[in-house]
Amino acid sequence: MLSHALRVVAATSLVAAAAAGLGTLVVVLFPPRFSWFDRIACAWVGGLGLLGVILFVIGQVSFSISCLVFVTIAAVLPGLAGVLSWRRRSLFIGVSRPRVPAIPAAVIVFVLLLTAVGGLAEITGDWGNDAISYHLQGPKVWLREGIVRPLPDSSHTAFPAVGEILFGSEMALGGREAPGFSAVFTLTLFYLIVGSLALRSGLESSGAFWAVALVASMPAAYSGMHSGFVDGIYACFLLAAARVGLDAESTLDYAGFGLFCGLAMGAKYTGLMALPLLVFCTFFRRVSSDPGTSGDAARKGALSIVVACLVASPFYLRNWLQLGSPIYPPPLILSDYLAVKYLPHEAIQHFHEYIHQRGMGLGRGFFAYLLLPFNLTYHTSNFHGAGGIGLAPLAFGPFGLLTIRGNSFRKALAGLALLLGTAWFLTQQESRFLTPVYVIAAIFSVLGWKYAVQAAPRRTKMLAHAIITCSILYGIYMISLSQKDSVHSVFSSSFARQQAEERIPARESFEYLNREQGVRKVLILGRAVPPYYCDKEYLKPFGYYGEQVFPDLPLAADVLKHVHELGVSHILDVDTADSKFQVPDGFPGLVLVFEGRDQRVYRVE
Amino acid sequence: MPEHRKGSKALPSYLATRVQNVWTALRWLRPFVIDAWIAGTLITFVWIRVLGSETAKRVLSRLSGN
Numbered sequence: 001m002l003s004h005a006l007r008v009v010a011a012t013s014l015v016a017a018a019a020a021g022l023g024t025l026v027v028v029l030f031p032p033r034f035s036w037f038d039r040i041a042c043a044w045v046g047g048l049g050l051l052g053v054i055l056f057v058i059g060q061v062s063f064s065i066s067c068l069v070f071v072t073i074a075a076v077l078p079g080l081a082g083v084l085s086w087r088r089r090s091l092f093i094g095v096s097r098p099r100v101p102a103i104p105a106a107v108i109v110f111v112l113l114l115t116a117v118g119g120l121a122e123i124t125g126d127w128g129n130d131a132i133s134y135h136l137q138g139p140k141v142w143l144r145e146g147i148v149r150p151l152p153d154s155s156h157t158a159f160p161a162v163g164e165i166l167f168g169s170e171m172a173l174g175g176r177e178a179p180g181f182s183a184v185f186t187l188t189l190f191y192l193i194v195g196s197l198a199l200r201s202g203l204e205s206s207g208a209f210w211a212v213a214l215v216a217s218m219p220a221a222y223s224g225m226h227s228g229f230v231d232g233i234y235a236c237f238l239l240a241a242a243r244v245g246l247d248a249e250s251t252l253d254y255a256g257f258g259l260f261c262g263l264a265m266g267a268k269y270t271g272l273m274a275l276p277l278l279v280f281c282t283f284f285r286r287v288s289s290d291p292g293t294s295g296d297a298a299r300k301g302a303l304s305i306v307v308a309c310l311v312a313s314p315f316y317l318r319n320w321l322q323l324g325s326p327i328y329p330p331p332l333i334l335s336d337y338l339a340v341k342y343l344p345h346e347a348i349q350h351f352h353e354y355i356h357q358r359g360m361g362l363g364r365g366f367f368a369y370l371l372l373p374f375n376l377t378y379h380t381s382n383f384h385g386a387g388g389i390g391l392a393p394l395a396f397g398p399f400g401l402l403t404i405r406g407n408s409f410r411k412a413l414a415g416l417a418l419l420l421g422t423a424w425f426l427t428q429q430e431s432r433f434l435t436p437v438y439v440i441a442a443i444f445s446v447l448g449w450k451y452a453v454q455a456a457p458r459r460t461k462m463l464a465h466a467i468i469t470c471s472i473l474y475g476i477y478m479i480s481l482s483q484k485d486s487v488h489s490v491f492s493s494s495f496a497r498q499q500a501e502e503r504i505p506a507r508e509s510f511e512y513l514n515r516e517q518g519v520r521k522v523l524i525l526g527r528a529v530p531p532y533y534c535d536k537e538y539l540k541p542f543g544y545y546g547e548q549v550f551p552d553l554p555l556a557a558d559v560l561k562h563v564h565e566l567g568v569s570h571i572l573d574v575d576t577a578d579s580k581f582q583v584p585d586g587f588p589g590l591v592l593v594f595e596g597r598d599q600r601v602y603r604v605e
Numbered sequence: 606m607p608e609h610r611k612g613s614k615a616l617p618s619y620l621a622t623r624v625q626n627v628w629t630a631l632r633w634l635r636p637f638v639i640d641a642w643i644a645g646t647l648i649t650f651v652w653i654r655v656l657g658s659e660t661a662k663r664v665l666s667r668l669s670g671n
Contacts, residue, residue, distance in 0.1 A: 377646075391650050394646050395643050455639055456639045464643065470650060474650075
């Protein structure tokens with residue numbers, strides 16, 4: 001237990017050190033007015049993103065453990081050199097320590113500790129858990145095969161993969177649980193960026209602490225940060241882009257802004273949508289603070305778009321070259337013109353219908369749009385809201401907006417939140433995708449809190465305390481509830497076993513296949529059976545979203561006819577809600593070697 | 606000054622006074638509006654998320670003996 005925990009901690013620490021090392025290379029891209037705190041926050045986030053991009057590019061040739069260790073250790077060196085140099089050390093001497101308010105600091109530390117302990121538990125779940133179906137599935141196979149390739153049976157592994165690549169390197173260094181524990185590092189970066197934005201928005205250090213505490217106690221923001229999700233990493237890139245972009249003036253500043261936009265595009269497809277919105281807001285901010293600079297701002301904005309596209313290009317070029325479309329699965333408009341591998345046209349249509357259906361969230365239409373702040377606060381359980389965002393944004397946010405007059409940074413930040421929120425509302429209303437907007441809402445909450453207390457000091461102070469207490473306690477309760485099972489699993493092996501039994505589909509069969517020496521390659525027939533639990537090489541002809549690995553063999557019966565040519569040693573057949581047993585009784589050439597509840601394993605003779 | 610010129614000058618000053626009065630009233634009302642908004646948010650939260658929760662419903666139904 002202890003050695004396992006130490007290994008996981010060491011892996012995350014090494015990745016964090018590598019990110020810090022690469023971060024020293026991007027510091028030159030930040031505006032000169034940045035404080036040392038802004039520099040550390042943005043450089044660390046930038047370094048993490050660069051590490052992901054570099055490992056992805058190298059992974060196209062080799063994704064072996066030795067290669068990953070070499071690159072990660074090499075990435076630490078620039079940081080080490082920087083720390084050792086006299087100039088760098090003198091930078092941190094004499095830095096004044098901010099006053100740390102006890103309550104928000106306690107909230108932040110509690111969430112970090114909870115995540116650290118819960119992160120030591122194994123991540124389990126069925127196909128409905130995105131971490132199991134692709135965020136961790138891809139890296140596991142890439143490590144086994146020693147190369148980064150999209151899995152033909154899981155189209156989502158072709159998504160932009162900065163986060164997944166980092167999970168892969170953490171897995172290689174610290175084992176299967178390392179990506180779960182790395183959430184502590186992601187959260188730390190996230191809180192640093194939130195703090196940096198809060199300070200720039202005009203809050204004092206105690207106000208910034210409160211803004212971070214409000215974000216830390218938002219269950220909806222927390223849900224995308226842990227257990228193998230990449231929304232936290234994406235939010236870090238997007239917020240860092242806003243932090244750099246809204247203060248950008250020189251060409252280098254805009255290049256830094258473009259870098260973070262590109263990293264956001266390399267972490268999630270939603271980064272593509274965020275790019276024009278970010279560029280528009282930076283343009284607006286520059287022009288409103290200095291009216292004569294519209295031409296310069298437009299030129300440099302164009303430069304930042306070029307940099308963003310260059311940074312994100314490995315992910316999209318790889319898809320284009322290997323799968324036939326830069327965005328895979330392709331958008332419906334493109335699917336008529338581009339022939340893509342493994343996904344028939346009907347499957348693409350079904351996929352988009354599913355996305356549209358799931359993205360309905362809190363409803364469409366103007367009335368639903370107006371009710372969004374209310375519903376996000378009170379009715380988050382109605383959709384994939386994961387516990388809400390607390391009371392503070394609705395209670396204080398409107399007063400925070402009153403403080404934007406005469407402050408172009410706050411105006412641009414509020415505008416960015418409005419644009420991102422509207423785009424989210426019109427596309428896919430998945431709560432964790434809105435994390436950057438929740439952060440901006442928390443900052444405006446604290447600004448509004450200060451405004452309200454100044455404008456009406458008598459009763460408001462008491463009411464404000466009640467709001468903050470309710471908001472934080474409710475959020476902490478929901479977050480603790482979400483981590484309860486993970487924490488229990490860490491301290492009780494019997495409970496961990498029970499969790500695995502309940503949550504892992506076909507668990508007994510996977511245990512059999514992983515244990516048996518004679519198993520070389522497994523044919524998995526059920527489309528909803530997650531191959532993440534299979535430690536051996538596998539072949540899955542039918543993906544969950546209609547992926548067809550062998551277009552000439554559209555049915556399980558066709559695959560079974562060619563089972564000897566496929567080179568598989570065993571077949572896993574599972575009776576699920578999606579499909580019944582596929583192998584007929586007494587099929588020639590197959591021997592039933594294991595049978596459990598709704599699951600069978602055959603050996604190919 | 607001719608009478609018609611006098612009237613045209615009086616109107617803006619009258620409007621300005623009215624606007625000033627409304628503004629003063631709004632400023633006087635501001636603390637109450639802020640308090641009402643914050644209290645409303647809190648009461649709605651207690652209503653929907655606490656009293657409206659399944660746990661609260663179970664406790665209330667037990668207390669009422671149903």
